Amino acid sequence: MARLSLTLRREIVNLSRLGNSISKIRAILAEKGYVVDPKTVKNLLQKWETHGTIRDLPRRRPLPKFGPLHLRTMDKLIDANREITSIGIQRKLREENLTISTSSIRRVRQKKLNWVCTKPRYAQLIRRVNQTARLEYAIRCIENKETFANAIFTDECSVELDHTAKLQFRRKGEAPELIGRPKHPTKVHVWAGISVRGATDIVIFDGIMRSEFYCQELLQNGLLPFVRKAFPDGGYRFIQDNDPKHTSGFTKSFMVANQIPWWPTPAESPDLNPIEMLWHELKHCLRSELKPYTLDDLKRMITFFWKDRVTPEKCQKYIGHIQKVLPVVLEVEGKATGH
Incomplete structure (x- = not known):
């Protein structure tokens, strides 16, 4: 639409001062052959009331450019x-x-500066003393061409009762679906071990784990039966993290009495234990595929996953992943690798 002349602007203001509404002003102007948009009339009258002028206001000074x-x-x-x-x-x-x-x-x-915004990635917090230990461990493994062919990697994990995946799709314009989540979800604890010859049975338990329970229930009923089956002639190495229950005097005495050869690894190093990736796969499968709704469902589906999905080939794949992690430990000088 063409810009209004100053004469027409004065006439619009005069008609407004006489008490005419915007629709009445447009009707009067239409009789004279002028078609004016109501928003234009409204903006002109607001300019008159605010600035006391009908002329064009000076344009804002453009912002300076980056030098x-x-x-x-x-x-x-x-x-x-x-x-x-x-x-x-x-x-x-x-x-x-x-x-x-x-x-x-x-x-x-x-x-221009090529900075992109992403969510932060979180990793294990590693103290300086453990960074040195991780670096020495990685150097030793690489120099010795370690394959972990006789290693049994063990760990515990907590699994929550959760049946919702982390991602959800919706059509444009739709409101996101609200999914209820308890403040303190039900959970169980699990323990297991993996080696290139397969996996131990998974043990599901509740409550607080102490050294006595760890030795008499998990190692006695979970580790030793697997050792007798998969390593009948011995020659294996037992790998666990440095949890106080794993390194207590009671646990050390139990391992000596049962000839369990513990192979120490650096503290704060979940990226050097391949069973951590299996825990991640277990939780993802429960959330997105199996979807338990009760505590009994959760225990039954954990057992199903372990018996149905955890094969020797999968264990070999995850254990082989350490060969990718060790050079990264060297590269970052013992800090978190992100694996």
């Missing part, structure tokens, strides 16, 4: 604090006498 100095400053800000928001960057740039909109900051951050 090389400001790009470097912004890049350093993000590199120093990778959680800084566009508003935080804007405040810092104002200290450099530069006013930039947050939308421009977001655009420049991605297109």
Whole structure:
């Protein structure tokens, strides 16, 4: 639509001052051959009431563009604090006498500086002393061309009663489906071990695990029967984490009495225990496929998964994955690998 002349603008204001409504003003102008949009009339009258003029207001001064100095400053800000928001960057740039909109900051951050926003990835927190131990362990395994052919990797895990997957699709415009979740979900604890010759039976238990229970129930009824079947001539290595129940005097005495050769590994190193990946697969299968709704369902489906899905070939695949992790431990100097 063509811009209104100053004469027509004055007439609209005069008609309004005489008490005419917007629809009445448009009707009067239509009789004179002028077709004016009601929004145009409304905006003109608001301008008159606010600024006392019918002329065009001066346009806002365009925001200055980013220069090389400001790009470097912004890049350093993000590199120093990778959680800084566009508003935080804007405040810092104002200290450099530069006013930039947050939308421009977001655009420049991605297109010119190549910063992308992602959710943080969390990994095991590893103390410095354990970083050194992990590095030495990785060097020793690589130099000795370790294959873990006679290793039995064991661990415990807590499994919650959960039947909802982590992802859900919905059509555009649909509200997301709300799924109830208990504040303290029901859960059980499981223990098992894997080797290239297969897996032990899985043991499901409740309550707090103590050294006596660990030895008399898990090792006695879970580990030793598997050893007699898979390693009848001995020659195996028993691998567990450094939980206090695993390293207590009672547990050490039990392992000596039953000739269990414990092979120590670095603390805070779940990425060096391949059974952790099997726990992840178990939980994903329960959430997205088996979907237990009761505690009995949960126990039954855990047992089903272990007997049906955990094959020697799968155990060999996960144990072989350590060969990919060890070089990364060297590369990051013992820190978390993300595996």
